[in-house]
Structure formats: structure tokens, C-alpha cells
Amino acid sequence: MRAFKHLDTITALFVAVLLISNIASTKILTLGPLTFDGGTILFPLSYIFGDILTEVYGYGRSRRVIWLGFVSALVMAITLAIVGALPPAADWGNQSAYETILGQTPRIVAASLIAYIAGEFSNSFTLAKLKIRTAGRWLWLRTIGSTLIGQLLDTGLFVLIAFTGVVPNSLLWPLIVSNYLFKCGVEILFTPATYAITGWLKQEEQEDYYDRNTNFNPFHLSQTHQ
Template sequence: MKTYRHLDTITGLFVAVLLISNIASTKILALGPFTFDGGTILFPLSYIFGDILTEVYGYGRSRKVIWIGFLTAILMSVTFALVGALPPAADWELQDAYMSILGQTPRIVLASLIAYFAGNFSNAYTLSKLKLKTRGRWLWLRTISSTLIGQLIDTGLFVAIAFAGLLPNSLLWTIVLSNYIFKCGVEVLCTPLTYAIVNWLKRQEHEDAYDTDINFNPFRLFRTN
């Protein structure tokens, strides 16, 4: 089996961005005309890393990394819930603060996991298929198109599952639109950086994957074909 010099690094960065974004999402902030959770500032990078993984290493290895991120996010959520449920020490007075930041409700956790899973796999599948159709040309078109689809699914599912019935429909649409525009805007602005990293990795790894013979089933977990 071929070994890669930088795949582990990209995987680690992808998972780090995912976990940090989930924690930062506990704060709602206003930035110019946008109102969104704090994780939105960093989370678009996970799609950029996803694009890089699929473009250079192929859908199979990207699928494996997405599953690693998914299982790690579950572990993080379970750990936070368990720590929050355990009784605090008698002289520790920050239980309420801990629960306010890290004691996420099961509905939020479920929304985050479903949206992540569906959005990232949609992104990887779209980019992989477009690479075949374009014969490896127009990387900018593939990365932006896959992000437009993946982020739409991700953002729409998260807001619908997490907040439907709790917030007015008009506010739900505002949150979806703000998040979607910001996330996709980051992808567009980072296109030159994506080009530079992809081209550098292809030279370093001597790899430029084309998924001509692969099973796109996302539930093959750690299979690379």
C-alpha cells in the first residue's frame, strides 16, 4: 500500500478544525450584516481540507477522514455530557458555566452530526464526480461547486434539526442565509490558497487521484476503494 508524507497532517488539521468549530459554536456573534455561531468563522476550512483530500488523495481516503472526524465528534460530545453529568467537587463553583458552554442539548448534538455527515460526503462526492467530468480541469469550478452543494445541505439540515419549532421561520431563513453566504464566501476567497496547497501536495505525494473505479457508498467506513 502506498504511503503518503502529508496525509496524516491534513487529517489532523481537518479533525482539529471540526472539534474547535463545534466548541466555538456555543457563542452567537454579529459580524457586519451577518449573525451566526462562532464556529462558522473556522468551519469553512473543514470544507477546504475536504476538497484538498478528495482532489489529491481521492474519495476513498477522504471518506475515511470524514468518518474519523465523525467518530471523534461523537466522542467529544459524549465526554462533555458525561463530565457535565458527574457531580462537581464541593469547592468548584463553575458547574453552571461549564454547562452553559459545553453542556449542549442532545438536539444540537444530533443536528451537528447529521449535518456534518451529509454535508461533507455531498462535498466529496460532488468534487470527485466533477473531476472525472472535467478531466481534472478547472479546479476552481470543482471546489466552489462542491462547497455550494455541501454547505447548503450542511447548513440547511443543522438549522432545521436544531431550531425548527423553536424559532420563527423568518429567523430560521435569516440564519441559514447568513451562514451559507459567509461559508461559501470563505471558500471563494481561499481559492488561490487551495490551488497552491493542492499543487504542492500533488508534487510532494506524486499523487493526483481520479476515482474511476470506486464505490461511493459513504458507509464503507475505512475502505479506500
């Protein structure tokens, strides 16, 4: 495989955004008419990084990064659960605070992981296919179009799996709509930055991958794109 100068940096930032967002999502925020979890503030950046990965390096390399993020989030969830279950020291009085912030239920963890996989892979797949259909033109159409699809699956699945029967419908649907609009709005707002970063990376890496012969099976983890 080719060695790239910046792929490792983008991968690290992608995973960091994912893990931080999962922890921040334990708080529900209300800003004006919008109601969303705290992770929504940062999580849209993972889709921007995902767009950049697929646009520059191709679906095959993006697929490996998506699975790396999945495994990292799973390890974090398991570690936090084990630490929370272990008996605290006698003079440590913060167990309830730990459980409130970091003691995510299995349902929340499952919702997060399922939504993440569905959203990220649909986002990467859509962008890769649109790149071929548009012959590499109209980057804005690919990034925004793929995010509209990916975030719809991600947001809808997470909220429905995590909160159906837990919160009233009067809060459930506003939560989905608010999260979706905010995340897509961030993608649109960051479009000029996405243009600048992808253009710079293509020049730096001498790479502008087209997934014409790519195996799009999410579970195909070969070192190549085929």
C-alpha cells in the same frame, strides 16, 4: 496501501477544525447584516481540507477521514455530556458556566452530526465526479461547486434540526442564509490558496487520484478505493 508524507497532517488539521468549530458554535454572532454561530468562523476550513483530500488522495481516503471526524465529534459530545452530568466538587462554582458553554443538548449534537455527514460526503462526492467530468481541469469549478452543494445541506440541516421551534422564524432563515453565504464566501476567497496547496501536495506525494472505479457508498470502509 501507499504511505503518504502529508496525509496524516491534513487529517489531524481536518479533525481539529471540526472539534474546535463545534465548541465555538455555542455563541451566536452578529457582524453587520450577518447572523451566525461562532463555529462558522473556522468551520469552512474543514470543507477546504475536504476538497484537498478528495482532489489529491481520492474519495476513498477522504471517506475514511470524514468518518474519523464523525467519531471524534461523537466521542467529544459524549465525554462533555458525562462530565457535565457528574456531580461537581463542593468548592467548584462553575457548573452553570460549564453547562452554558459545553452542555450541548442531544438535539444540537444530533443536528451537528447529521449535517456534518450529509454535507461532507456530498461535497467529496461532487468534487470527485466533477474531476472526472472536467478531466482534471478547472479546479475552481470543482471546489466552489462542491462547496455550494455541501454547505447547503450542512447549513440547512443543522439550523433546521437544531433550532426549528426553538428560535423564531424571523431569526431561523437569516441564520441559514448568513451561515451559507459566509461559508461559501470563505471557500471562494481561499481558492488561490487551495490551488497552491493542492499543486504542492500533488508534486510532493506524486498523487493525483481520479475516482473512476471508486465505490461511492459512504459506508464502504475498505482500505482501497474500490
